[in-house]
Amino acid sequence: MKLIHMSDIHLTTPGREIFGRDPLLNFERALDQVRADHRDAELMVISGDLSDLGDLADYHLLRERLNGFPIPVRLCIGNHDHRETFLSAFPECADADGFAQGVHDTSFGRCLLLDTYEPQTAAGSFCRTRQAWLERQLSEHEGPFFLFMHHNPFPTHIAPVDRIGLLDDAAFRSIVARHRSKIRHIFFGHCHMVLSGSVAGVPTTSLRGTNHASYPVFAEVLTVADLPEAYGVAFIGDDYVTVHMVEFGYRGEILSEDSPG
Template sequence: MTKIVHLSDIHMAPAGERVVGFDPAARLAAVVEAVNAEHADAALCIVSGDLADRGDEVSYRRLAPLLAGLVPPVRLMLGNHDRREPFRRVFPEAPDDGAGFVQEAIDLGALRLVLLDTLDEAAPSAGRLGSARLAWLEKALAARPDAATLVFLHHPPFPLGIDYFNAMLLEDGDRLEALLDRHPQVIHTAFGHVHFATCGRSGRRSFSATRGTCHPLHPLPAGLSARYVDRPPACDVILVDGGRVVVHPLEVAPADAVVARETADGDGGPGSITVFRPATS
């Protein structure tokens, strides 16, 4: 079984600045600590974009040492808030697909991960792949048709039933979905961008979105307003075993949030439970 940690939407800002009332550095630091404590054995940590809130070099330089503290190896992707030139100045080792896009295919034994660059710097929120990036993806998938494959991107390629995001999706999501349909080895897609956790199925593929580390959103199905809520930062832990994909949303819990602990007895019984304090609700 291969473990992958999926982070997204860090929205790093210069020191002393908050984003929608949240401290992005402190929240990322909490996630890094949790990943290192509980999931240091992950094969990879993928950060699927919106690394910096304004795509500025100062924020990328503030981000770099925090990400360097992760025990699992890290791969970075770009979102609509990012900018390629300042990003590459701070992360010169980032992949290049030959056309300047931050895209790569990673082989983990029998598993292949494909990381896409959906940033369209001319658009404020929507994403775009375009013909060149889609052609690169076609080749990346054709290279290992027998390898179970997960595709990561920043923007959802299809509507999620939330009006607020309908104008912020991947512009050519239909083309992407049609391409993936031609490659049945793609078993799962994972993305960020929406700031809430969701999952489901699109055609033959499952999908998941991680809530992200910075400002969580409480989705409303109708209307064009968003409500950001005071909840802990989060990431996803993705477990892949052949054609099986299991996604565990991980919400960082401070030590004082633990109200009880149960130790199982190994045969499915209740085991032993220790209650530390009453829950507040």
């Protein structure tokens, strides 16, 4: 089965650029490529920073662009979003506690969409209420599970990135540890760079966003780099998960091995 993972689309006023790039144009280009190449995907998840400023107009624009999209789409929110504003445009994404969390069943397993947004900070939070929700979801179903979230759930060892990572990461990892036999993969965003690792033994991946990218400089600096815009394609089998980062923003040649000279 095939899954599409996008993150950090940062929609904003049409025509406004972020770091010299047009987020809406790039998001539309990503959608066009998914339509053309991946209509057989069973699900697409966008894991946060849907809007750059948390504006209602951005969420209306997102709903408009996803209307009629040939693949089911589920959404997470990130630090650039605004929960109440997002839920006013996507009320179906609210859980019983008012968080933007949810469940989506697929042929390859149960997907959990987590809310790591915390007001007035770029860092993420996974408070006791959200922890209880996750614990309940993992306890009440046999799985397998795939988790989607915005903030990085482990240290990147890039200090300014980790200061805005998931503040409750140890508590989150302890829940994952208790249920690791049921959880096959964790997908996240936020860092705008390619990352892989594990959380309590569960494999994790992240990727660049559909607009601007970061570069792993191991110093006291947040970076922006002129790297191609990207989204992820995951292939899920009974006993494996393969994740590709598709750099749809690459503008050079792609040659086959039998190309002349």
